[in-house]
Amino acid sequence: MPKAGIIYNDDKPIACRIANKLEDKLKKNGWSVVVATGFGGILGYSRPDRPICSSSIEQLTPPNFDKDVAFAVVLGGDGTVLSAFRQLAPLGIPALTVNTGHMGFLTETYVNHLFPALEKMLLGDYQIEERTMLTVKLFRDETLLWEALCLNEMVIHREPLTSMCHFEIKIGCHAMVDIAADGLIISTPTGSTAYSLSAGGPVVAPNVPVLQLAPICPHSLASRALVFSDRESVNIYPANPNPMVMVVDGNGGCYIIPEDRVYLERSPYQARFIRLENPEFFRILREKLGWGLPHIAKPTSVELP
Template sequence: MPKVGIIYNDVKPIACRAAIELEEKFTAVGWDVCLATGTGGMLGYSNPNSPVCHTPIEGLTPPGFDAEMQFAVVLGGDGTVLAAARQVAPCGIPMFTVNTGHMGFLTEAYMNQLPLAMEQLLTGEYEVEERVMLSVKVFRGESTLWEALCLNEMVLHREPLTSMCHFEIAVGHHAPVDIAADGVIVSTPTGSTAYSLSAGGPVITPGVPVLQLVPICPHSLASRALVFPDHEPVNIYPVNTYRLVMVVDGNGGCYVLPQDRVYLERSPYTARFIRLQRPEFFRILREKLGWGLPHIAKPTSVELP
């Protein structure tokens, strides 16, 4: 019996109704269905007085979800997709993402497209696109305080985000660099259209094997976004006398004290997205962010006298 998972945003009535309807439809055609909410993939914050909040990366997978599952249908916005990616990536489960939110940059279909999408899903008429993820860890000495999978970006900044911080950052085997800024972002190509884009970083197409480091409001004309190979790990040492806050995928994170070290590397797990048609990244950029839209009036060729 084939097995399917459904992960939904349980605070949105439309997602809850769609989850129940999908469960009934898959069950009617003989599929085993496992339901879970995206809440299980949300990242909690450590308490400043008790900073250890270590949940292993593999510990977020919902009950019943395993490598035998054909795929998981994700009902929600981008936040639910990011949470679901952390839940299913360790098992290699492909996600079919349905937008019930606003932007829906990471989603493949809308609610009104579900009937046709169901036909393609049941017959296997789709492609699977893999996206790079990061493993983010916070160390104090040799102890792991916190870890998480990251699809978009890791952000390290002061709380509140109103004053300059100092960071010593080592990329791969290269010499460490000093950065003075309000914070720093380490982003995947998927995350290049999220926070790092707003902070002045470049857009990177998903298939390029790179990461990027983007200072937030740097106090130097020389501190700009840096793109580097994704096989090189990153170590970040906060050079401050106060604690910082680390946020992963805009969802949750932990406090980072002066004696801590933030370590990032390309994860062996990937986020696997089901595509009903061949992925077209530039089309998504145009539809969601307005990139490359034609001008209303274009200059016409004029013959010179």
């Protein structure tokens, strides 16, 4: 019997209702179904007095989800999608992401189109688009304190975000650089349209094998966003006397003290998005963010005097 999974946002009544209907539909079509909420992929927060507050990356997989799961349907908004891929990526399970929220930048379809989309999926009429994820780790005296799988971005900032701080950053084998800013963002191409975009970073197409570093409100004209190969790891040393906070995917994180080291690298796991049509990134940019829309004052013809 084929096996499918459902991950849904149990804080949204519509997602709960659709999850029940979807489970019944799949079972009537001869599928075994495993169900979980997105809560299991939410990252914990550590405290200065309890720095170790995380599960290993591989331990976030929901019960009964295994490599026999052919696909999962994720019901929620972008936050649920980010949470779900932390649960699914270690097993390589592809997911159809269904928007029951507002922006839904990471979702493939809307809830009112779910069941026609399901019919296509059951016929195998879909593609899989793989997106880069990051492994983020916090070390203190070379002891691993905290780790997470990241699809969008990792952010380090002061708490509260009111003053400048310094970061010493080493990318791959390149010379270490010093950046003075309110904070720092390391993002994937998927995350380039999230916080990094708001901080002035460039939009990067999902299939480009790069990462980017974007300072938040840098205190220098020379400190600007940097795009570099995703084959290079990143080490960040907080050259700051006061504790800072690291947040992954806007969801959870930990405190960082001057003796700590934050390490990032491209994860061996990927987020595998089910696409019902050929992936068309520019269309999503236009529909969700208004990029490339024609100017309303653009003349349709030119009259010569």
